[in-house]
Amino acid sequence: MTGSGTDGPMSETDDRTTGTAAGPPALTVVRPGALTTVQDLGRPGHAHLGVGRSGALDRPAHELANRLAGNPAGHATLETTVDGCAVRAGTAVTAVVTGAPCPVRVDGRPVAWGAAVRVPAGAVLDVGRAAGGLRSYVAFAGGLAVPPVLGSRSRDLLSGLGPEPLAAGAVLPLGAPCGPPAHADAVPWAGPPVGGLVLPVVLGPRDDWFTPAALRTLARGAFRVAAASNRIGLRTEGPALERATDGELPSEGMVLGAVQVPPDGCPVVFLADHPTTGGYPVVGVVPEAELAAAAQAVPGTPVRFVPVRG
């Protein structure tokens, strides 16, 4: 790891940037894909400074990839978007691809999705286009060892914290493996929400800013995932929710899963890179466990909200 321990008494003997001829374990990006970012479990605890949580959008998929690679849940993985990515391994490394199912190849040869695969030194791991869903997760034994920012290696696309999204030629250092890869007889995959995304919404804190008709629209309306969705929020298109009040809401704290309704009336479900404060009313909150499905919903997917009274 860089960025830590360089001024300690052990720094000379602990310096992993010198040593073997092959250099420290690292990956080189061959094909970055549409948007591939480094993600871990994020940086909770800094929202009061304007720093959001960030972290893997499909957290169960991220954690599964780590587990199968023999890593703790908090090790950093790659989160791809739609068309995967490809990296060259500097030294032999174990890798696991989970999340959106996709073809996985090592030097062109098909290998398993959802299982530990060996990538020899110099070989290219290619994570292909998602066959369903949006985001695949790629864990490497030892994890990605880019320098952490405020305790996390996650790229927050809103605040700009964390490592830049992958670019061709970029080098990603790897940590030391800390355990053998795990074996799973069956890899759970809920599947992309093809038939439609059903999101329970705990009403509040600002459901009283909307008319009774708007709350009925929320419950019965045919919404779809909008193409403008990203790591900040799942945007929807569909019937507009009508406000009961024209007032302006002073900025207030926002949580993961908050369903914010901007002036156009189309609900936005806040995902990991959401702003920490906002001035549009939040009609309700989607519980965190339901957001992994939202992270895999492709644009056009029908969305149904199921309001729940607290």
Add this chain to the structure above:
Amino acid sequence: MTAHPVGAPPRRPLRVGPHALLVEVAGGEEAQALHAELLRRRAAGTLPAVTEIVPAARTVLLDGLADPQALAADIVRWDVPPLAASGGTPVVLPVRYDGADLAEVAALWGVAADEVAGIHSGLEFRVAFCGFAPGFGYLTGLPAHLHVPRRATPRTAVPAGAVGLAGPYTGVYPRSSPGGWQLIGRTDAVLWDAAREPAALLAPGTRVRFEVSA
């Protein structure tokens, strides 16, 4: 602290999903006082475990609670002391008062352009809350007659260190970004440095003064 009508609850807890609570109070002073009380209770170990305490304009959000409803029932009964008028040493930010909206602000204030620096640097501010970008603080302390509207058209790029005004707030852009605040000057102070401890120069509750620099 504004007196509230007898019988009216001093704070209203609102449900925010299964693990959070938004506590609404009468105004900015009350929000800052509640935030200070929450930090005191957390330091004393008498607050239930919580991941985030996020003050804002007239609310404080508590996220990561095991039982938000239990805290909601408790928090309405708290006796929250009003915000202490002073205490501690303020952070002092040197400012060159040469912002692009200086003349506009002077006109809104009804003073000459060269009087803005003296007025702004003569006040003491407090970070009410942060948001918009890492380390961007919303500073209160402007008397009501100095509140100015945002620009009708936001700028696509405001430089890092720009000192601005909007509504009841003054603030400093931690980095170059789009922005709609009226700009009165610029500071070289580094508001945000992720490699620094603490990364944010201004955190909620921090007292701030601006100083005229050449």
